[in-house]
Amino acid sequence: MNLSLLHKNALVGGASAGIGQAVAIELAALGANVFVMARTDSKLIETLHMLDTSQGQQHDYVVADFSDSQTLASRVSALVSERPIHILVNNTGGPPAGPITEALPKNFLEAYHNHLICNQLLAQAVLPGMKAAGYGRIINIISTSVKEPLDNLGVSNTTRWAVASWAKTWANEVGRFGITVNNVLPGYTATGRLDEIIQKRAANSGQSPEAVAEQFKTHVPLRRFAAPAEVAAAVAFLASPAAAYIHGINLPVDGGRTRSL
Numbered sequence: 001m002n003l004s005l006l007h008k009n010a011l012v013g014g015a016s017a018g019i020g021q022a023v024a025i026e027l028a029a030l031g032a033n034v035f036v037m038a039r040t041d042s043k044l045i046e047t048l049h050m051l052d053t054s055q056g057q058q059h060d061y062v063v064a065d066f067s068d069s070q071t072l073a074s075r076v077s078a079l080v081s082e083r084p085i086h087i088l089v090n091n092t093g094g095p096p097a098g099p100i101t102e103a104l105p106k107n108f109l110e111a112y113h114n115h116l117i118c119n120q121l122l123a124q125a126v127l128p129g130m131k132a133a134g135y136g137r138i139i140n141i142i143s144t145s146v147k148e149p150l151d152n153l154g155v156s157n158t159t160r161w162a163v164a165s166w167a168k169t170w171a172n173e174v175g176r177f178g179i180t181v182n183n184v185l186p187g188y189t190a191t192g193r194l195d196e197i198i199q200k201r202a203a204n205s206g207q208s209p210e211a212v213a214e215q216f217k218t219h220v221p222l223r224r225f226a227a228p229a230e231v232a233a234a235v236a237f238l239a240s241p242a243a244a245y246i247h248g249i250n251l252p253v254d255g256g257r258t259r260s261l
């Protein structure tokens with residue numbers, strides 16, 4: 001099985017923490033040159049130090065805020081004019097939690113912008129390089145809410161579904177160029193994002209954060225949260241040559257939490 005990403009260039013969003021950071025580490029370990037992207041340069045520089053260079057990989061970082069899509073687009077255009085990107089991992093911070101009955105129009109617009117519009121800009125920017133290389137992997141970190149809406153994540157549920165439909169449409173159009181498009185759907189994954197959700201639920205319910213976490217785990221057949229590296233392993237496999245015929249799918253990495261087949 002060919003898992004080598006040597007001489008492949010990857011661009012990973014939300015890579016200064018959590019799932020994105022774990023993905024960057026894993027892609028670098030398989031040999032890729034990785035561009036890590038997020039808003040905070042100090043955290044990106046820390047992340048660069050975690051990336052393997054033993055096969056001569058060269059890594060760099062891009063500071064970009066997904067709420068400013070024009071700057072994002074111009075930074076990524078500059079990047080791809082120097083080095084084609086073969087692997088794009090679309091990932092950023094999740095929309096704030098809360099019931100859909102209380103969500104404001106601007107919450108939906110922001111989430112749609114940061115998750116869908118930015119994915120579109122990034123995918124369009126890397127497409128010519130992927131076509132020229134005859135190799136492309138677009139992997140979107142979404143959520144199991146694509147399959148089953150999650151309680152108290154109204155804006156997120158609504159936006160994720162749009163991203164999944166966007167990705168499937170891209171898959172239909174770009175597959176013939178050797179470019180695959182797939183979605184990874186994390187379940188509960190031990191990151192800052194999950195901590196925030198647990199803290200908020202605890203504050204609203206009067207329970208301790210530990211009690212909320214234990215309650216969450218009862219919904220998971222494996223009875224634990226994922227480590228970010230476990231989600232990253234799935235992303236790295238989809239990025240590899242070995243996964244060339246896996247295309248247009250939604251892959252839950254959720255310890256069995258999703259009840260549907």
Ligand SMILES: NC(=O)c1ccc[n+]([C@@H]2O[C@H](COP(=O)([O-])OP(=O)(O)OC[C@H]3O[C@@H](n4cnc5c(N)ncnc54)[C@H](OP(=O)(O)O)[C@@H]3O)[C@@H](O)[C@H]2O)c1
Pocket residue numbers: 013014015016017018019020037038039040043064065066067091092093094095114141142143144185186187188189190191192193194
């Ligand atoms: N953790 C879970 O249990 C879980 C489950 C299902 C789905 N997900 C989804 O998976 C994705 C990643 O989650 P995570 O748990 O890894 O989150 P995280 O630990 O909060 O990390 C989010 C990353 O995105 C960056 N980021 C946030 N807002 C940004 C913006 N406006 N522009 C650019 N970068 C931004 C952050 O860096 P800076 O702050 O430096 O910009 C950080 O690198 C999210 O969409 C999340 O909803 C997570």
